[in-house]
Amino acid sequence: xxxxxxxxxxxxxxxxxxASVVMLSVCGPMRSLGRASExxxxxxxxxxxxxxxxxxxxxxxxxxxxxxxxxxCKSENDVPREPFYFRTWVERYxxxxxxxxxxxxxxxxxxxxxxxxxEEDILRSFFVPKLCNHCDHxxxxxxxxxxxxxxxxxxxxxxDQDYCVGCRYCIQACPxxxxxxxxxxxxxxxxxxxxxxxxxxxxxxxVEVCPTQARVFxxxxxxxxxxxxxMKMEEIQVLKPELNTEPKVLYTKLDGExx
Amino acid sequence: xQAHFAExxxxxxxxxxxxxxxxxxxxxSILIVIYPYLTGLVAGAFILASLEKVFxxxxxxxxxxxxxxxxxxxxIVAPMPLQAHLGHPERSLExxxxxxxxxxxxxxxxxxxxxxxxxxxxxxWFDFRADMVRWSQEARGIKRFFYSALALGSKDISEEAVAFxxxxxYTITLIGIPSAFxxxxxxxxxxxxxxxxxxxxxxxxxxxxxxxxxVSGIAMILLIYYVSSxxxxxxxxxxxxxxxxxxxxxxxxxxxxxxxLDFIHRLYESEESIxxxxxxxxxxxxxxxxxxxxLLGTILPLLLLAFGRYSRLPAELKRIIYVLSAMLIQxxxxxxxxxxxxxxxxxxxxxxGLTAYKLEIGGQEGLITAIGFLILPFLIxxxxxxxxxxxEDEKETVPAAIEA
Numbered sequence: 001x002x003x004x005x006x007x008x009x010x011x012x013x014x015x016x017x018x019a020s021v022v023m024l025s026v027c028g029p030m031r032s033l034g035r036a037s038e039x040x041x042x043x044x045x046x047x048x049x050x051x052x053x054x055x056x057x058x059x060x061x062x063x064x065x066x067x068x069x070x071x072x073c074k075s076e077n078d079v080p081r082e083p084f085y086f087r088t089w090v091e092r093y094x095x096x097x098x099x100x101x102x103x104x105x106x107x108x109x110x111x112x113x114x115x116x117x118x119e120e121d122i123l124r125s126f127f128v129p130k131l132c133n134h135c136d137h138x139x140x141x142x143x144x145x146x147x148x149x150x151x152x153x154x155x156x157x158x159x160d161q162d163y164c165v166g167c168r169y170c171i172q173a174c175p176x177x178x179x180x181x182x183x184x185x186x187x188x189x190x191x192x193x194x195x196x197x198x199x200x201x202x203x204x205x206x207v208e209v210c211p212t213q214a215r216v217f218x219x220x221x222x223x224x225x226x227x228x229x230x231m232k233m234e235e236i237q238v239l240k241p242e243l244n245t246e247p248k249v250l251y252t253k254l255d256g257e258x259x
Numbered sequence: 260x261q262a263h264f265a266e267x268x269x270x271x272x273x274x275x276x277x278x279x280x281x282x283x284x285x286x287x288s289i290l291i292v293i294y295p296y297l298t299g300l301v302a303g304a305f306i307l308a309s310l311e312k313v314f315x316x317x318x319x320x321x322x323x324x325x326x327x328x329x330x331x332x333x334x335i336v337a338p339m340p341l342q343a344h345l346g347h348p349e350r351s352l353e354x355x356x357x358x359x360x361x362x363x364x365x366x367x368x369x370x371x372x373x374x375x376x377x378x379x380x381x382x383x384w385f386d387f388r389a390d391m392v393r394w395s396q397e398a399r400g401i402k403r404f405f406y407s408a409l410a411l412g413s414k415d416i417s418e419e420a421v422a423f424x425x426x427x428x429y430t431i432t433l434i435g436i437p438s439a440f441x442x443x444x445x446x447x448x449x450x451x452x453x454x455x456x457x458x459x460x461x462x463x464x465x466x467x468x469x470x471x472x473x474v475s476g477i478a479m480i481l482l483i484y485y486v487s488s489x490x491x492x493x494x495x496x497x498x499x500x501x502x503x504x505x506x507x508x509x510x511x512x513x514x515x516x517x518x519x520l521d522f523i524h525r526l527y528e529s530e531e532s533i534x535x536x537x538x539x540x541x542x543x544x545x546x547x548x549x550x551x552x553x554l555l556g557t558i559l560p561l562l563l564l565a566f567g568r569y570s571r572l573p574a575e576l577k578r579i580i581y582v583l584s585a586m587l588i589q590x591x592x593x594x595x596x597x598x599x600x601x602x603x604x605x606x607x608x609x610x611x612g613l614t615a616y617k618l619e620i621g622g623q624e625g626l627i628t629a630i631g632f633l634i635l636p637f638l639i640x641x642x643x644x645x646x647x648x649x650x651e652d653e654k655e656t657v658p659a660a661i662e663a
Contacts, residue, residue: 167364172455176279181286
């Protein structure tokens with residue numbers, strides 16, 4: 001076939017394919033221009049928020065503290081690289097024989113952890129990945145004066161950064177330190193469960209890159225989801241249950257020392 | 260931006276124990292310290308003014324109008340540090356237009372407007388109406404027009420009209436007292452309702468805020484009355500000073516008791532957070548809490564006031580003791596606000612470490628801006644007493660001049 005392609009055919013095909021590329025690139029934007037606003041809302045027609053209710057499982061005994069989750073999160077979500085801003089990070093707990101608890105999270109654990117100072121004396125040690133708990137009863141949503149932070153139908157807590165006034169009351173109200181003020185946007189920022197990904201059926205970036213599958217993302221209510229299976233097979237704990245925030249980040253093998 | 264990052268980087272060295280990584284940046288700066296300090300002065304000054312009107316404490320008559328104008332000056336400035344602190348000040352109107360009904364902060368605008376429009380401005384207007392009418396009749400040109408406009412065109416200074424003014428002032432004061440309580444109790448609630456923060460989360464916080472507000476308001480009016488009398492070349496009236504000192508002493512005792520109760524309660528309950536809070540008090544807050552707030556700002560003025568009020572000292576000396584106590588109290592109450600607002604952010608919500616706050620000198624949230632917001636109310640106050648002279652003696656001379 002290929003050797004039968006003469007110069008005339010080649011030019012014709014080249015022009016045709018160039019024209020179709022031009023047509024596509026022009027028609028695409030035109031289509032979205034012509035689309036009415038309600039159509040735009042209905043655009044993720046395939047996605048129905050009422051049919052989902054998300055949560056994340058975190059298996060403490062599987063986390064190796066590599067910090068790839070925190071790194072991937074920063075890349076995926078335009079989180080400043082400076083070590084003062086995190087949507088997710090990893091903490092290391094070392095409990096010594098005196099039951100003294102040592103916690104650290106150098107640079108959010110992005111570059112892993114240095115060897116522990118007291119190697120002989122360790123009673124137990126483990127890593128705890130942290131992120132927004134997407135509480136069912138979120139104090140941040142309660143306190144936001146303008147309603148810029150809100151809970152979606154699928155259970156994710158989001159911030160409308162074009163609406164946030166930057167008063168930082170939500171940051172004060174979050175018991176988990178999961179929020180920060182974005183230094184460029186001057187608005188509150190936090191984990192969205194990678195909402196732009198999960199509404200397309202993909203996994204959050206941190207879950208995607210975790211080499212040990214310590215993070216399990218999915219439907220809390222769906223019966224056939226991996227998260228549901230985890231909830232069925234393991235004992236589940238949440239952070240600071242006494243505050244009645246009802247987190248949807250569910251931990252397995254969570255030590256009582258973790259706050 | 261880079262400078263900000265460098266500052267945060269430098270703060271890392273001052274952190275002890277473990278904090279969540281997002282906690283390195285302290286969110287509410289000195290501007291948010293000024294906000295409850297100013298609203299406290301508003302509420303305190305108003306409550307003092309109402310003592311004269313509603314409870315008929317005649318000795319306080321010379322301070323009534325001073326207190327109202329002082330409250331107004333502070334109230335005008337109170338939202339400014341909040342506005343300056345916002346990440347998006349241009350969106351602040353959304354708090355009025357699309358408030359979240361569940362948010363304690365969203366109610367601020369409404370509480371503020373209620374207090375400013377319906378209580379303070381109305382009361383001041385009714386109280387000064389007859390004077391404004393007189394001044395407009397007495398003056399010429401622009402001044403005449405100005406006072407006539409301030410009086411909203413009213414001209415009636417008949418006995419019935421003035422009697423109605425008095426009645427209106429009385430009624431507004433009656434509404435104003437609970438409003439003043441709400442204004443500052445509400446500010447306390449903004450902090451007290453944050454369950455994530457054990458230093459703030461206390462049902463007593465709004466009440467402690469209220470009583471410290473009354474203390475600061477009375478102390479401020481005592482200072483203003485003293486200074487304004489001196490500037491006008493008059494002796495401050497001793498019965499008035501004595502009465503102010505008495506009320507200041509009572510309020511201070513109540514305030515100190517409530518704060519002690521809060522402290523003892525926390526210590527006795529000894530909850531999970533007690534370790535980190537104890538560490539906070541003996542390290543980062545030692546100077547501002549133990550030394551300035553408790554010793555210099557509360558116990559010392561308490562002793563001074565009690566001594567000055569109930570000993571047989573010459574009037575001159577008593578006045579000096581009162582004024583000194585009032586100044587100490589101002590410093591003490593400012594530290595109280597500092598210890599609540601900044602103190603509440605100096606420990607990690609992991610309860611495992613202490614963070615740090617470095618007060619900048621310049622910049623949007625720096626010391627210079629803060630001092631500006633603290634001076635501004637006094638400039639507004641100076642302007643207000645130029646426009647609406649609150650002096651009792653001059654008030655009496657004006658109608659005499661008209662009769663002549």
